[in-house]
Amino acid sequence: METQLVLIQLVNGLQLGVLLFLVAAGLTLVFGIMDFVNLAHGAFYMVGAYICALLAAKTGHFLPSLLLSLPLVFLLGLLVEKYLVSHLYKLSHLDHVLATFGLILVFDTLTHYLAGPDGEAILLPAYLNKSLHLGGIQLPVYRVLIIAVGLAVAAALAWGVNKTRAGMLLRAGASDREMTSALGVNIDRLYRLIFAVGAMLAGLAGALIAPITGANIAMGNEIIIIALVVVVIGGIGSIKGAFLGALFVGLVDTMGRAYMDDALKLFISPVAAESAAPALSAMIVYIIMAVVLAFRPNGLFPANK
């Protein structure tokens, strides 16, 4: 049934959106608050996927592996921040680009060396590998679960940023670095925490997607670019922007790929539509980014400054 297909695509789009949000959240915070361009953020996504996959292979249990991968990626984020990234804040953006690109190479090579080039697959446990039946529509349970997790994290972040003291410090940090440190807050620890939480969220996204796409070395480098597009569209430093931007990009990209040829056929010949569709659907996210930037150079919800 047509509705069934459209709904599946919507679910896929939301799922992609939610994953992008998890990755983009850390990216936008680190860039907005510490003014640090972290190209290597995708590495945490990849590492989360690998840790979850390897643990699941060893123990045979998926959900515990996923939960265990979270503190592990958090720890990795802490270590990377403490021993490398914290020394880079004061340097120029050019140095950030070079260092984080170097970091990508290090992570990719280490993963290749330790886990081989072929990637790891995870089998979903039976109770997750089912479909939900809602009023005649079938929806894959796991994808709905991913969406639920993502929304829960978004809600938790929104609560944390708006209602807690740490969140207030975060928002203050986004608006005025000097003031925050003048207030006596331990800036170093705040930054370390922000970085590690961001890394953990990216790792969560990786672990969540691993049963669907498998863990592989290229995944980090692929996701980082779309995540950057989300950050740019949403506005640097803005979690709200990252959330709305991610959902928007996820939906547009998924629906675009699914229905681009049908949409084009309304305007041009079927043959032309078939050949143009793949190119256009891959590019649509970037075209939208360009259009948004043309009118709002600082994104849709810039944090400020």
Add this chain to the structure above:
Amino acid sequence: MKFPLKTSIILFVLMLLILGLLPFASIIGLNAFYLDLAIRLMIFAIAATGLNLILGYGGFISLGHAAFLLVGAYSVAIPNYYDIDNGWFHLGLAVVCSALFALLTGAVSLRTRGGSFIMITLAFAQMIYFLFVSMETFGGSDGISISFTSDFGLFNLGDTLYLYYFTFGMLLALSGLIYRLNRSRFGYVLTGSRLQPRRMHALGYSPFRFQLGAYVVSGTITGIAGFLLANFVQFISPEMMDWFRSAELIFMVALGGAATLSGPLFGAFSFVVLEHIMSEWTLYWHLPFGLFLIAIAVFSKGGLVKLLNHRSRRKPDA
């Protein structure tokens, strides 16, 4: 911005001389492999020269310059599909398409903050990458070989010697262009806009216009490098010029010395040599290379040019 006789300039001229004379060495027995390495080096040096204009002199970090390599290369590959081998057409197409792409994307990206610019150029390059991947007719992700290298009437770039000197000539010409541009009013305004954009506005200049101009020239130069690359490798696939390649170009510019005349050549040389040596050593050479990048970011200021000119501190770098 003076131009005194400094160690870096001497070395630069020396390298150019060696490059100019290298083909003669092959007559007396030098392995043709080194000629190929030199061509590759020069092509990267041209690409880095282009990037240096917007990154070093302009102050905007483009993480998407590989897109211009792609555009320039496909300006040879696509006409090839239609059996067009006219070199002037290839080169002209490369120049026009690169300039146009730079103009359109630059108009949007240059209005944003510095850090956003990095992300946006990356995204636009990715867009171009996907565009070429999706073009199944022209090879898609598998790539396409080039059987009709650029023919300029008197010579054809399929011949290694002609390609070598054509590339060498381009390197000289484009380095000369940057040299003149940097010392002209345009260059001064560009540098001023990098150092103090607010001050430039208050002095009656519109930095955006100059930066866009620099971006267009920058992209075009790298597009020419792409044109040369297509003729050199005689095979093009989008993977050859992904965003890792953009990062490598940034590495070359930064290591050699951003906003210097000789930096791009030094950087390209270092990269080609490092890549060659390290990849012989281990399959996992990206690991030490990555660590090296991190070390450069943390410890080096001003790259090789600064290192070479350590003693002359009174005058700004050339």
Add this chain to the structure above:
Amino acid sequence: MLEITHITKHFGGVFANRDISLCVEAQQIHALIGPNGAGKSTLIAQISGELKPDSGRIRFAQRDITHFTPERRNRLGMGRMFQTTALFNELSVLDNIRIPLLRSTARRYSISDWFYKAVESDSSIRKTALTMLEKLGLDHHPDQLVAALSHGEQRQLEMVMTLATSPGCLLLDEPMAGMSSEESARMIKLIRCLKNDHAILLVEHDMHAVFDLADTISVLVEGSIIASGTPDEIRRNAAVQAAYLGTR
């Protein structure tokens, strides 16, 4: 020459400037004083074009410039000095002066002038630049980096650069910031000299300089002008004394 009418600017819910009007005549110095956070920088930013007012108008040289870009205002004859030193740090003293002179010495759209001719070898630019530096005694080592100059010399250099575009009106944003008393005295003398040919809006904290130089003083407190008049009138104004002078 420069007329600001009913300028209002707010950020979020906070009014940085509330219904501000003032006038700067040619050959006059109008000083703007007020405690920190009163909104002086915001006002200067709107006059120079870096910020757009929420309401109100700015007239300059008989034109409504409220929506003009900063560079267009400069081309009409508005010059500006910044509160914090904004010199071209990697360049020499001579090169710093050359930059403002580039436009005036180029034949407007000549490609050769703009993209080919080397600025260094342009003798007319060099001569003009050295003459300007000489007036301030900074022409001894034109090739040294500006970082080598003392703070006072740097501020003077900035003044020269601002004057290099031949503005008719000057916005001076705390020109004496961070200067020793000797350097300040020199700057005061310079500003007094400039009065003959310019309309000057002076923002300063140095009260000695303000009362010495100004023809008119406006006092800005919490976004509004609470008093405006001759130095004597301001000195005697009770509200001003209470809000500002008394606490200093």
